[in-house]
Amino acid sequence: MNTMxxxxxxxxxxxxxxxxxxxxxxxCDVELAEDALQDALVIALQRWKIDGIPRNPGAWIMxxxxxxxxxxxxxxxxxxxxLPAIEAASAALADDEDGASDLQIPDERLKLIFTCCxxxxxxxxxxxxxxxxxxxLTTPExxxxxxxxxxxxxxxxxxxxxxxxxxxxxxEVPASSEIPARLDAVLTVLYLIFNAGYAASEGDALIRxxxxxxxxxxxxxxxxxxxxxxxxxxxxxxLGLLALMLLHHxxxxxxxxxxxxxxxxxEQERARWRHDEIAEGVAILDRALALQRRGPYQIQAAxxxxxxxxxxxxxxxxxxxLVLYGxxxxxxxxxxxxxxxxxxxAMQAGPxxxxxxxxxPVFSELQSYYLYHAARADLLRRCGRTDxxxxxxxxxxxxxxxxxxxxYLRRRIQP
Amino acid sequence: xxxxxxIYNDPTVFMSMSQEQQGAEFAAYMAWNQEAAQRGVLRDGIxxxxxxxxxxxxxxxxxxxxxxxxxxxxxxxxxxIYVIDCADLNEALDLAAKIPSAxxxxxxxxxxxxxxx
Numbered sequence: 269m270n271t272m273x274x275x276x277x278x279x280x281x282x283x284x285x286x287x288x289x290x291x292x293x294x295x296c297d298v299e300l301a302e303d304a305l306q307d308a309l310v311i312a313l314q315r316w317k318i319d320g321i322p323r324n325p326g327a328w329i330m331x332x333x334x335x336x337x338x339x340x341x342x343x344x345x346x347x348x349x350x351l352p353a354i355e356a357a358s359a360a361l362a363d364d365e366d367g368a369s370d371l372q373i374p375d376e377r378l379k380l381i382f383t384c385c386x387x388x389x390x391x392x393x394x395x396x397x398x399x400x401x402x403x404x405l406t407t408p409e410x411x412x413x414x415x416x417x418x419x420x421x422x423x424x425x426x427x428x429x430x431x432x433x434x435x436x437x438x439x440e441v442p443a444s445s446e447i448p449a450r451l452d453a454v455l456t457v458l459y460l461i462f463n464a465g466y467a468a469s470e471g472d473a474l475i476r477x478x479x480x481x482x483x484x485x486x487x488x489x490x491x492x493x494x495x496x497x498x499x500x501x502x503x504x505x506x507l508g509l510l511a512l513m514l515l516h517h518x519x520x521x522x523x524x525x526x527x528x529x530x531x532x533x534x535e536q537e538r539a540r541w542r543h544d545e546i547a548e549g550v551a552i553l554d555r556a557l558a559l560q561r562r563g564p565y566q567i568q569a570a571x572x573x574x575x576x577x578x579x580x581x582x583x584x585x586x587x588x589x590l591v592l593y594g595x596x597x598x599x600x601x602x603x604x605x606x607x608x609x610x611x612x613x614a615m616q617a618g619p620x621x622x623x624x625x626x627x628x629p630v631f632s633e634l635q636s637y638y639l640y641h642a643a644r645a646d647l648l649r650r651c652g653r654t655d656x657x658x659x660x661x662x663x664x665x666x667x668x669x670x671x672x673x674x675x676y677l678r679r680r681i682q683p
Numbered sequence: 684x685x686x687x688x689x690i691y692n693d694p695t696v697f698m699s700m701s702q703e704q705q706g707a708e709f710a711a712y713m714a715w716n717q718e719a720a721q722r723g724v725l726r727d728g729i730x731x732x733x734x735x736x737x738x739x740x741x742x743x744x745x746x747x748x749x750x751x752x753x754x755x756x757x758x759x760x761x762x763x764i765y766v767i768d769c770a771d772l773n774e775a776l777d778l779a780a781k782i783p784s785a786x787x788x789x790x791x792x793x794x795x796x797x798x799x800x
Contacts, residue, residue: 388772435794436684438771 276316280309281404283326288401289376291333292383292439294356298401298429304336305329334361377402378493379439381486385454386437393428394457395464396421402489403482413464413479444499454490455509455565458483462513480517487513507556508566514549515572518542530676534581546576567596586615603633611643619650638667642677649680685726685768685795686775692762692788694733711783719767719778727766734760759788766795 284305291301308329322328337357341350384397395414399405405413411421431437442450465479487510494500522536553569571592578584593609606628614622626644634640645660661681668674700708719725737760739750753760762784769775772792779785779792 386772388776436686436769436772436775438773440773442773 272317273313276313276321277309279321279325280312280329283329284309285402285404286326286375286377287330287333289380290330290374291337292380293376294360295337295353296437296439297353297433298397299426299433300337300340301333302401304333304340307336307340308332331361375493375496377489378441378497381454381490381493382441382450383432383437383439385450385457386432387450387453388435388437389428389431390424391456391460393424394453395460396425397428398457398486399461399482400425402486405482413476441497441500447500447503451503451506455505458487458490459509459513459565461486462516466516477520480513480520484510484513484517502555502559504556504559504561505563505565507552508563508569511549511553511556512565512569512572514545514552515569515576518545518549518576524672527675528672529679530672532676533575534584538579541576546573549573550577562595564596564599567592567599571596584615586612590616603630606630607634607640607643614647614650619647622647623651636667638664638673638677640664641667642680645680684771684775685766685797686772687793687795688765688767688775688779688782689761689791689793690763690765690782690784690788691759691791692784693758694760694762695758696787708783715778715782718781719765722778724767724769724774724778725765726768728763729765730763731761762788 288298288301288305291304292298295301311332312329316322334357338354338361341354341357344350380402381398384401385394389397392414396410399410399413400407407422407425408418410425411418414421416424441447462480462483465476465481465483487506491502491506491510494506495502519533519536519541521542522538522540523531525531549569550573553566553573556566557570571589574585574589574592590609590612593605593612597605597609607626610622610625610628613625623644626640626647631640641660641664645657645664648654648657648660658681661677665674665677665681668677697705697708716725716728734753737751737753739752739754741748741750765782767775767778769778772794775792779790782790784790
């Protein structure tokens with residue numbers, strides 16, 4: 269049902285993300301900005317039903333929200349302390365009204381991204397704040413996505429907003445010399461959001477498309493802003509991350525079988541991949557690679573692109589993938605990267621070589637990681653060592669709670 | 684905004700430095716003091732005596748209990764504080780990262796509670 273109420277709510281949602289970013293530039297108080305926006309929504313629902321949606325809804329929401337900020341600051345007591353904030357809001361309101369209905373809302377979302385992903389906030393809080401203030405997700409939605417109870421998430425978000433206000437976390441794009449370090453945190457947050465959607469680790473749903481879409485959308489916004497804001501330039505890793513997410517997500521329709529079971533890459537029906545999205549991902553990756561500053565996201569995107577460009581699983585360029593995993597391991601010497609490299613080695617040089625690589629002491633940390641045992645089991649099966657393979661599959665089963673992953677492993681035990 | 688920088692040192696680190704290293708550490712602190720003063724943000728700075736001179740006070744049911752030593756028995760103890768007045772947390776963190784002890788120990792930055800006059 270597409271009622272007037274829904275149309276208003278949707279218009280409001282679209283415009284309010286930009287408005288909150290602007291409000292914060294004079295406020296530095298996320299809670300207050302959100303409360304004022306909520307007030308403005310209530311008024312919009314009453315007024316727009318009668319007067320229609322204004323010609324410039326963003327400007328309408330902004331002036332209404334600013335008035336509400338002033339009202340709330342005035343009635344909050346501690347008038348003396350709030351006076352500077354009231355003056356700032358009043359001055360901004362006067363500026364807005366000078367421009368009247370032609371008011372252009374400046375795009376302040378880049379500042380908001382850097383504020384939400386400030387390293388002085390815990391990483392879980394960064395992720396939650398980004399989804400809420402930039403993505404417009406509700407607290408229950410975020411809590412569900414990260415499998416935490418709603419009150420826990422609500423408290424985490426409130427604490428983070430208060431820290432921004434009370435510890436004086438500035439609302440600004442960092443100096444260009446600091447951008448690389450700070451951008452790292454932003455990219456990590458976007459990647460965590462994507463992964464939470466791509467590999468939901470519990471429950472029945474293996475992929476949460478909404479979270480993947482949101483991470484991709486935010487990465488697009490980030491890349492566009494880095495290009496558009498004067499004094500900033502394209503970042504190869506920001507491009508690499510966007511390419512990586514597009515290339516992974518392009519396989520979504522082929523990853524799950526009819527009963528929600530997980531289909532491994534080599535068995536996926538490649539016609540069901542989104543080839544337009546793969547083309548876009550590859551084009552973005554090429555642009556990043558042309559700038560010649562390599563990094564882990566670009567390498568992972570390049571690996572994903574090699575898979576995506578193979579017409580058949582047998583056509584996969586494993587030699588090149590093995591080289592790329594080696595390069596990734598140089599930058600990130602983690603057991604997970606080593607595991608992927610061992611699998612690539614098995615594809616290139618045979619399962620025996622892969623099994624030998626998996627005996628490396630680096631994997632002692634992965635003994636309770638289901639993918640390690642699943643990879644070992646697959647290689648044992650390919651060597652024809654059926655009993656050892658079954659044992660390894662059963663070990664893998666013990667270490668995953670995801671129903672789709674469990675179904676995949678059971679299928680392997682009893683073909 | 685006023686921030687307090689709390690410097691948590693492991694005293695054995697300084698003790699095990701060579702005389703030249705100790706001299707360099709001291710000179711680095713002098714340089715930091717100078718930079719903070721030049722920026723106009725330095726409000727106060729205190730270096731504490733070693734933690735073995737600390738006495739911890741607790742009052743329970745009206746009875747005062749004294750314990751020898753600092754509040755928490757950890758390797759790193761509060762060694763000193765600075766009070767700085769900065770535009771925002773980023774400026775405070777930038778200065779905190781330049782404190783010599785940050786290279787081998789930890790420094791904590793906390794906003795100061797501003798009470799209404």
